[in-house]
Structures are given as C-alpha cells and as structure tokens.
Amino acid sequence: MIAALRSHAAAALRSHAVAALRSHAVLGLFIAFLIAAPFLLSEFYVTLMNYIGLATLVTLGLVLLTGVAGLMSFGQQAFVGVGAYATGVVTTLYSGSPWLGLLAGMAATAFVALGLGLITVRLSGHYLPLSTIAWGISVYFAFGNLEVLGRYNGLQGIPPLSILGRTVDTGRESYVLIWLAALAALLAARNLLDSRAGRAIRALRFRATMAESFGIDTARLKLIIFLYAALLASLSGWLYAHFLRFVSPGAFNVNMGIEYLFMAVVGGASQVWGAVIGASILTLLKEWLKDLLPKLFEQSGNYEVIVFGLLMLMLLHHARDGLMPVFARLFRSRQPAPPPPAAAALARRPRLAPGEALLEVDAVHKNFGGLAAVNALSFAMRSGEILGLIGPNGAGKSTLFNLVTGVLPADGGAIRFLGERIDALPSRRIAQRGLARSFQHVNLMGAMSVLENVAIGAHLRGTKGSVAAMLRLDRDEERSLRYEAAQQIARVGLGAHLSDAAGSLPLGQQRVVEIARALAADPLLLLLDEPAAGLRLQEKQALAALLRRLRDEGMSILLVEHDMDFVMGLVDRLVVMDFGEKIAEGLPREIQGNPAVIEAYLGGIE
Amino acid sequence: MNTDIFLWLAQDGVINGAIYALLALALLLVFSVTRVIFVPQGEFITFAALSLALLESGQTPGTLYILVFGGIAAAGLDAFAALRERAWRRLPRIAALYLVLPFAVAALVAWAAPQKFAQWVQVLLALAMVVPLGPIIYRIAYQPLAGASILVLFIVSMAVHYILTGLSLVFFGGEGLRSRPFSEAKFKLGVVEVSAQSIWVVAASAVLILLLWLLFERSIYGKALRATSMNRVGARLVGIPSVLTGHLSFLLAAFIGAVSGILIAPITTLYYDTGFLIGLKGFVGAILGGMGSYPLAALGSVAVGLIESFSSFWASAFKEAIVFTLIIPMLVWLSLRSHRVEEDEEP
Numbered sequence: 001m002i003a004a005l006r007s008h009a010a011a012a013l014r015s016h017a018v019a020a021l022r023s024h025a026v027l028g029l030f031i032a033f034l035i036a037a038p039f040l041l042s043e044f045y046v047t048l049m050n051y052i053g054l055a056t057l058v059t060l061g062l063v064l065l066t067g068v069a070g071l072m073s074f075g076q077q078a079f080v081g082v083g084a085y086a087t088g089v090v091t092t093l094y095s096g097s098p099w100l101g102l103l104a105g106m107a108a109t110a111f112v113a114l115g116l117g118l119i120t121v122r123l124s125g126h127y128l129p130l131s132t133i134a135w136g137i138s139v140y141f142a143f144g145n146l147e148v149l150g151r152y153n154g155l156q157g158i159p160p161l162s163i164l165g166r167t168v169d170t171g172r173e174s175y176v177l178i179w180l181a182a183l184a185a186l187l188a189a190r191n192l193l194d195s196r197a198g199r200a201i202r203a204l205r206f207r208a209t210m211a212e213s214f215g216i217d218t219a220r221l222k223l224i225i226f227l228y229a230a231l232l233a234s235l236s237g238w239l240y241a242h243f244l245r246f247v248s249p250g251a252f253n254v255n256m257g258i259e260y261l262f263m264a265v266v267g268g269a270s271q272v273w274g275a276v277i278g279a280s281i282l283t284l285l286k287e288w289l290k291d292l293l294p295k296l297f298e299q300s301g302n303y304e305v306i307v308f309g310l311l312m313l314m315l316l317h318h319a320r321d322g323l324m325p326v327f328a329r330l331f332r333s334r335q336p337a338p339p340p341p342a343a344a345a346l347a348r349r350p351r352l353a354p355g356e357a358l359l360e361v362d363a364v365h366k367n368f369g370g371l372a373a374v375n376a377l378s379f380a381m382r383s384g385e386i387l388g389l390i391g392p393n394g395a396g397k398s399t400l401f402n403l404v405t406g407v408l409p410a411d412g413g414a415i416r417f418l419g420e421r422i423d424a425l426p427s428r429r430i431a432q433r434g435l436a437r438s439f440q441h442v443n444l445m446g447a448m449s450v451l452e453n454v455a456i457g458a459h460l461r462g463t464k465g466s467v468a469a470m471l472r473l474d475r476d477e478e479r480s481l482r483y484e485a486a487q488q489i490a491r492v493g494l495g496a497h498l499s500d501a502a503g504s505l506p507l508g509q510q511r512v513v514e515i516a517r518a519l520a521a522d523p524l525l526l527l528l529d530e531p532a533a534g535l536r537l538q539e540k541q542a543l544a545a546l547l548r549r550l551r552d553e554g555m556s557i558l559l560v561e562h563d564m565d566f567v568m569g570l571v572d573r574l575v576v577m578d579f580g581e582k583i584a585e586g587l588p589r590e591i592q593g594n595p596a597v598i599e600a601y602l603g604g605i606e
Numbered sequence: 607m608n609t610d611i612f613l614w615l616a617q618d619g620v621i622n623g624a625i626y627a628l629l630a631l632a633l634l635l636v637f638s639v640t641r642v643i644f645v646p647q648g649e650f651i652t653f654a655a656l657s658l659a660l661l662e663s664g665q666t667p668g669t670l671y672i673l674v675f676g677g678i679a680a681a682g683l684d685a686f687a688a689l690r691e692r693a694w695r696r697l698p699r700i701a702a703l704y705l706v707l708p709f710a711v712a713a714l715v716a717w718a719a720p721q722k723f724a725q726w727v728q729v730l731l732a733l734a735m736v737v738p739l740g741p742i743i744y745r746i747a748y749q750p751l752a753g754a755s756i757l758v759l760f761i762v763s764m765a766v767h768y769i770l771t772g773l774s775l776v777f778f779g780g781e782g783l784r785s786r787p788f789s790e791a792k793f794k795l796g797v798v799e800v801s802a803q804s805i806w807v808v809a810a811s812a813v814l815i816l817l818l819w820l821l822f823e824r825s826i827y828g829k830a831l832r833a834t835s836m837n838r839v840g841a842r843l844v845g846i847p848s849v850l851t852g853h854l855s856f857l858l859a860a861f862i863g864a865v866s867g868i869l870i871a872p873i874t875t876l877y878y879d880t881g882f883l884i885g886l887k888g889f890v891g892a893i894l895g896g897m898g899s900y901p902l903a904a905l906g907s908v909a910v911g912l913i914e915s916f917s918s919f920w921a922s923a924f925k926e927a928i929v930f931t932l933i934i935p936m937l938v939w940l941s942l943r944s945h946r947v948e949e950d951e952e953p
Contacts, residue, residue, distance in 0.1 A: 072757050074764070119937045126643055126756050130889060131937055133645075134930040137886070145923035254882075258764050265761060306772030312765035316758060317750050 061229025083237025154248025446503025623911025629888025648885025650863025668777025740860025
C-alpha cells in the first residue's frame, strides 16, 4: 500500500517534471529540423518523412484519446480509409475538386464517429476498443467488396492537390503540405490541453466522478475527443490519397489500427509530442525490419510484427509511459512557474442574506438491497451556518452526502436547494446551482499542479470550449480562471505551493487543495466529506481555523464528520445520524448531553 | 430459397455457432477472472488446426519451437523471481512445469511426427503442444501486469496477438491447410444430408460446455475461478492466489481454443492468421450475450453463426462486414440501459 502510494507520488513528480518541459526550445529545434529536412534528405527519406507525418496525425488523435482521456480505439485506420476513399470517389468518379473530397470525408467521418461514440462512451472502457476493432474489420471488408470502390484493386488515378494554382505532385511538395497539417494539429492539441477544456479532458481518465461534480459533462467531452481523433485520421487519409494518388483496402486493415495504437504507446501516450516520436520510431523501424528480417528468415512475410509485439510487451512491462519522458528529461526546466498575473475578475453569484433557507432534506430514503442506508431523514440548513452531520461509522452519512451531491439517486423523499428540487439531477447540474464539494478520499489530479487542480473547480465559470482553446481564442478567460484559482489557493493559505504537483503535498494540504478547488466554483454551499480524516492534530486545528474564517466571510458549510472533537468546537448546529436515521438535532452543547447520542457513540449501558 | 438450402444454411450456422460458443465461453472466463480481453485466443485455433494438418502429412510442426522457447522464457522469468526472493524450493517445480514438460512434449512430437500414427494420437499430440501455451503466455505477458488497467491489458493482448501471428507465419507459412475429417460418413436427416464431422463438432462442443459447467459447479478450482470473477480482492483475501486463477483460466482458454481448432480443421481451410477473425466472432457472441452471462454468450454465438451462414447466402461478399456490425444494436441497448458515470480507473 505504502509502496504503491510512494510510486504514485514518484510518478506524479516525474510527470510534473515532464509538464515543466521547456517546450519552446524543443519546438524551435523541431521546426528547424522540419524546414531543413527536405533539403538534406534523399527522395527515399523524404517519402518516409511523409509517411511519418501522416502517421503522426493519426497517432496524435490516439494520444489525446488513449493517453489523455483514457479511451481506446483500434479503428483509426478505418477513419483514415473513410477520408481517403471519400476523396477518391469524389475526384475520380465524379471529377469533383479534392476540397470537396475533404469535405465529404470529414462529413462521413464525423457521422460515423458521432454514431459510434454516442453508443460507446457511456459504456465500460473495453467496449470502445472492441467495437472499434469490429468496425475496422467491417469497413475493411466493405472497402474490399464494394464494386463502386474498385473492390480489392482500389481506386486509381486520384488527381494531385492543387493549392493557389500550384500542383502538389512531388514528394517534397507533399512533404510541405503534410507537415504543415501535422504541425498545425500538434499545436492545436497542445493548446487544447493547456486550457479549461484541456483540464477537464485530463480529468476524464481517472477522475470522472470529480469532473462531473464540478459541472463537467464527461460523456460529451469523451465524444468530442473521439470526434477530433477521428477527424485527424480522416485528414491523414485525405492527404494520403492525394500524395499516393491511389487507394486500396490493404492500407486500412486491422493491423494498421493496432500499429497506430502502438505508436501512441511507444511515444508516450500522455504527451502530444509523443505522437511524433512514436510515429517516427515505428515507421523507421518497420522500414528497416522489412529489409532485414526476410533475409534472416530466408523467406518473405511480415515478420516485423513479431518484433513490434515484443517491443510493446517490453515497453508495457518496464516503461508504461513510453519514451517521451526520456526525451523530456533532456529538456527539463527546474524553475517553478511564476504565479499567474492579475486578470479581470470572474462574475460571482449573487450572495444570500444570512439565515435564508438554503438546503432542505425532506424524508429522504435510500436502500441498498434490503438495507435502509438512509431512512426518512429530514433536516434543513440556513445560509451562513456551519452544519455538522455526524454519526458513528456506517450511520449513512456518506450515503446522504452522495444523495445531496447527486452521485446516487434517492429512492424517495425530496432534496431542495434554494427551494428547487435537486434530487433527480445529475451531479453536474447540481454543481451549476452553486453547490461544491470535497471528497473523503482525496480526488486530485496528482500529476497536475495545485493551480491547475483548483482551476478545474472554476470550470463552470468559464465558457470557452475546445475549438476556441485550439485556436487560442480563450486566453483572456483563461487568465481570469487561473488568477481566480491562485486567489482561492492564497485564501486557504497554500500560496507558496501554486506550481507544486498536487500529489507531492502531504495529505493535510491535499485536503485543503480540495477545499480551494470547491471554493473556486464560487459556491453558495460548501459540502465537505470528512475533511479531517487522517489529519494530525495540528492539521486539524489549522483546518478548523480555515473553516471558521470561511464562515465569517459568509460561506455556508455542510460538514460530514465522525470525529466529535473536531466538530464540537466548530459547528453552529449538529444533526446526528445512526443506522440511517436522525437521532438528534441541535446545538453542540445540547447534543453532548443527549443520551441517544451517547448510546450511539459509546454503546448502550448493559 | 427452398427448404433444402434453408436447412443446409441452418446446419452450417449451428456448426460455426457451436465453435463460437466455445470461444465465447473461454473469452468470458478469461475476462471475468483476469480482466484480460484475450484477443489472441484465436491463435490457439490456428496453432492446433495447422499443427494437426502438418502432423497428418508426417511433418514436424513448428509449434514445438514456440512451446520450448516460450517455456524457457517463462522458466527464466519465474526462476529470476524465485532467486531474488531466495525461494530455492520453487525451482524444481518451475523446471518441471516450464522446461521438462515442454521438452518432453517436443521430443515426443519430434519422434512421433514422421511415424504417421492414428488420427486420435495426432489430435492428442496437437493438444499437448498447444494447451501448455496458455499458462506460458499468461506467465510471460500478463502476470507481471496483473494489477494494470483493462486498457493496458488490452494493448498487451494486441502485442501478444502480433507476436503469435508473426510466429504462425514463420512456422506454418502462408499456405492454407485443412486436415482429414474424423469420419467421412454422411447421414440423411429428413431432407438434409448431415456429415459426421458436423455432428462431431456440435457434440464435442456440447460435451465440453457440460464439462466446464461441472468444473465450475463441482471442483474446488472451478469455485476458485468463480470466486475470483465475482470479487477479485475478496478472493485474494480468503487465500485464492490470483496467479493460480490466472494460469488456470488461460489453461482452459488454450484448451478450448485448441479443441475448437481441431474440430474445425477438417471443415475449413485455415491460414496462419485465420484464428484472429474466428476468435473475434467469439467476442461478438459474448457481447451479444451482454458480456456477463455464460448461457447468453453461448446463445449469442449461435446467433452469430446463423447470421453469418445466412448472410453468406444473400450477400456473401459482405459476410464479415455484417457479422461485425452485429454488435452495434447490442451496444446501443447496453448504452441506453447504463446511466451512471463510468467508475474511475485507478492511475
């Protein structure tokens, strides 16, 4: 357990170092190489570079999909095929413009990707890879058997592209086009990850419940990523068709789909530049092995698959992050990022007057099988107070917490927030109404900085989406979000840790980061789930002081705890639960002397 | 379509469906016990079928090299782990399982292959070469990653699939092979002519499914497997080692895959990579059954066989495309039923 935690923390620190990579210097070197390459390399290697560029586009989609969002697809080659065949049909059969072909390919891809995505994003993780394998096989056989697509011979005579009156028909000219597209896609992806939408996307893989509780529609976001990856693959197919001037089904068989995923893993699936590294290594390796291995086995055949398979096994066993961290280490920057500069303040919700009705729990039920975890529980909470919900272990506190935050649906009764029923709403809709929570088991993105973690809390206070982020049209809002996050971090007293990886902080401070994240949502009610669990005495005292200060600033807090000592000196009122029912309610002083409470906590007197 | 063709297609579909049902059960077993989506299951089919075909022509199948070198690799990994923990007493067992057994099987096959023994002997030889590959593959590829996420294990499966198809091409070549039927007899069943081979397939599948059911219900190992698939952590806490259940489920998967291969070797021409598609059709069957229930998976697989058979009549070129599109309506249904936010995967 401890070893696991330690390795987790170490991984977090490592990834943080990767994130701190001086990307500008690397980017400059990379672009300089790209500009010089066509002048230095032979025709053969320029062609190889073109294949690398085409593969980079597809792999980049997979990096976002697999490494960042935790979805997996083995069917990207089919989207490449859709893009290639669409332009093939438009330009050869209908003599249309390649640009019309691009449009047709994108439209067809979007249609299929949205369909597949809508079906699978809500299902467990293994359905998407399985269904994309199936879809890849279906498409391959459809390409190979459709008369209109030339069956297994494919489509010949696809015209070259023509841009601004200039025909792109040599390898070197295609090189320019392919790498411009790849570079644009890489930069767009990098911009996307460094934004409001990007933070949300990075939370999809391990922190979906947390993301939902801060208003992020995880299913929709997964769909967007799947769509973007599919469109990149389709773009690659369009470029491929006009570069090679013919298409045939062989280029889109299942093995290509597997190899694209391998490229993402080799490069390191959590970094956009991993796409270039993975695509380069596997394309070059394949070319080299195709030369070498048949000589070794003295007959022809695609033996490189054995080497690819072994390479993948070794990587997955020993370096699951791929090769990107190795490259990143060379360019690591040790300086912490400066705090974000002051920016325009975000709009705040209208505050409530103290004493207004805030939360009302009315005869709520929740059963798990035959067990009534929460039974006919009612209480009300007013603005400006700290209400403690206490009870021994197993009393149903956490279940109630999950009912109020929308993580679990209630079986009966009503929950009202500001007079409006919220018991049928999913947690992201409850978050929109001004309710923010912390988690009993710290639910932070360990590898991301404290600032980025807290900025996730402010998600609903921004509006800019994925496309704006890719085009960097979101910078004003992004500055405001980051500034707001920094202010909330300062408010809870962690200003010195802005750029630390959240996973590197001690538990007590991580819990405080959770509170800062909830505060960044500008909530009317703060729900804290056992914030003192596992804290040392001093940490508990500091936490109590922080909560008291927040109350004095006008914040309403619902505190679920089982630690009596922590709660007694802090809260204004208490609700005591046992076996799913309310056994007492009142001022801390009254509760302390309540015989039912004493019995619940200490057991009956025999 | 007249009744004759209908019945003939139905018969064909049931035969294939029986094979897919076997595979679906194995895939479901491996998935529920180890969380591995075992794509390389299909390679056992290829290995067993092609090994049998080669044995029949008196050649020594290259499968024994895969077995011996796989055994050496697994023994090396286990021995390294044992030496590091100074657990000397584990070494003889490791040597017996991963070195002595594979070498003995290899020697036996090398001696027996040119003798052209009776068919049942060759079937046993083929099984003896392929079945031990299950635990060996588990040891080499999956055991070091037992705690990894489903998605990582999925990529591992793809890597293993790559290695095994590559080896398959090296050892069996690109030519398609077919083995002799177990029996040439044909029966008249009403208007349809039924070959003895197809009765073999259906009967053997039924017996195998029954045996599996008995194993799960009656034996302590079966109960360990069931316990692990219901609650992995709980099973470990009561002392069921996950390494044991992993080995066991892969052993069963290899056995089922190899038997399937031997059953279909006489009715289909198999190439070095045919098993992949057959194995995936087992997945389609399992998904049609909701990826959770053994009887439904078997039923779904028979449906796959029937639909495949009938679409080969109406749209033969699109047979594969149709079969793999089948999962879409099922996924839609599963998706509409699920309303929860996907549980968080642990980093």
